[in-house]
Amino acid sequence: MKFCELTIDEFDSFVTAEFSHYTQSRAHYEGRKALNMDVHLVGVKEGERVLAACLLNGAPSFKFFNYFYTHKGPVMDHHNKELVEFFYTHLTKYLKARKGLFVLVDPYVTRNYLDGDGQVTEALPVDDVIETLASLGYMHKGYSVGYSLDSQARYFSVLDLTDKTDADLLKEMEYKTRRNINKTIEMGVEMRDLPDDEMEKFFSLYRMAEDKHDFSLFDLDTFKRMKKIYGDNARVVMTYIDLNDYLGRLNVQLDDKRAEFEAASAELEENPDFRKLKNKKAELEKAMKQVEKKIAETEELKAADGEVLELASAIYIFNNHELYYLSSGSNPKYNKFMGAYHMQWEMIKFANQLGLKRYNFYGVSGDFNEETSPDMGVIKFKKGFNAYIDEQIGDFIKPLNKPAYKLYKLMKRK
Known part of the structure; x- marks a missing residue:
């Protein structure tokens, strides 16, 4: 295996074939490049076969350093311990050479599937991923609930x-x-x-x-x-x-209800004691009034706010x-x-x-x-x-320059 920078075609072919997030994409890479933003494509290859791929964003941080972040990356099998250790070990060397202060990774790894009410329907193994990353110096930021400006939501619908x-x-x-x-x-x-x-x-x-x-x-x-x-x-x-189209639809409804009402009224005249017809006529009269009310309200809305x-x-x-x-x-x-x-x-x-x-x-x-x-x-x-x-699974963070990162954290608290 070798850790290397990937060409855009190598990266694109891999993330197209492997389940991946939209931020790990050709479009994201080319868009950031076009805006002169710092972006990197790295991965692991075995011969010509790509085993892992990662789009990394970089940005200046703490004067002389750079902060790196991969959103929902890297794209790889995070249960393959040998591959994970190889990739992340070499990633550290790569980022340190580029004055990295710290790196934040947010792998697209599912911990649980839940129903719409929040009840777990299937739990997936993730402890091995957390343990392997911890052994490489990546601190898991925990199973957060809620929203934060410092991290992405952990729960997707x-x-x-x-x-x-x-x-x-x-x-x-x-x-x-x-x-x-x-x-x-x-x-x-x-x-x-x-x-x-x-x-x-x-x-x-x-x-x-x-x-x-x-x-x-x-x-x-x-x-x-x-x-x-x-x-x-x-x-x-x-x-x-x-609203002109909507009024047209309402007027068609009103014409239909009026025709039904008139038919029911004529039938009731011939059968004045028929209870079902009386109820039907009353319901149709009520429906007509509801449509007339909608028409009046829509005319008012159109006059106040315009046609569209x-x-x-x-x-x-x-x-x-x-x-x-x-x-x-x-x-x-x-x-x-x-x-x-x-x-x-x-x-x-x-x-x-x-x-x-x-x-x-x-x-x-x-x-x-x-x-x-x-x-x-x-x-x-x-x-x-x-x-x-x-x-x-959530976020993991690794200091790349520990003394500078410690000072950076102290400065952020002030």
Whole structure:
């Protein structure tokens, strides 16, 4: 075996064949290079065969040093002790030669599979991985729960697409979710991709989510850079509704209900004592009034906010294995149009068309307690699509220059 820098083609061939995260990709590498950001491709080869591959990001840290991070890497069999020891031992030498202060690794290794309620359905062996990395100086940062600006979420909400048709996926969703998706179709909710010059529309809706959940993570330039980095492997989409179209649909409904009402009224005149007809007429009258109310409310909304309402938006990234639902937002004023449900359904179908195995709703806190969870609404929303939970092993950190790292930690505390 030999540790070496990989060509982009060697790296790409390996991560395309082996299950890997979107950040371990050609698109990520080429995007960072185009932006003059520090990025490295390293791995292990046996002859011409690649056994391990890793995309590493570098950044200046503590004046004279560099900090290195691999997001969901390296891509390798972390249960192969010989390979793990060989890779990480040589990685240390590689990074020390590049003035490394410390390195953070976040392997794409699953610890547990859980159901949507947080109950473990399958536990996977990870103690051997932690022990091997510990012997190499990598400190496991523990099984964190919740969100942190210092690390990625450990819990992913994932929908299995394997060998399923769109009809299968819809049928397996919770009734409420399936009903809401169908309602968006009936109302005429649509989705479109946002070009670069309309990214502000996405960001405006994203900021509404920030305000709602009281957090602030990224600015508009960060999202523009992300979209540029991943190029054709990124989509920024937005759901919307044309109120003129919606009013047309409501008026058709009203005409249909009116025709049914008039038919029931005529039939009742011929059979005045028929109780079922009386009930039917009353129900149809009630239904007509409900549609008339919707028409009036929609006319008011159109007059106040315009003909087209922007409902929800999100940025998605995909590779050969998964489609990832990353950052999103929606306008709470228009919740009744359920733009987020329509967006998820359209993108689930897109992922299925690509032949991907997983639709990754991405992070949840991992706190499934109704009383303490900061995102129980989000957890339930994703669960409604029949998503399960993929709990990751978490982060490992290794000081590369121990004296400098110790000083760095002391300075951070001040």
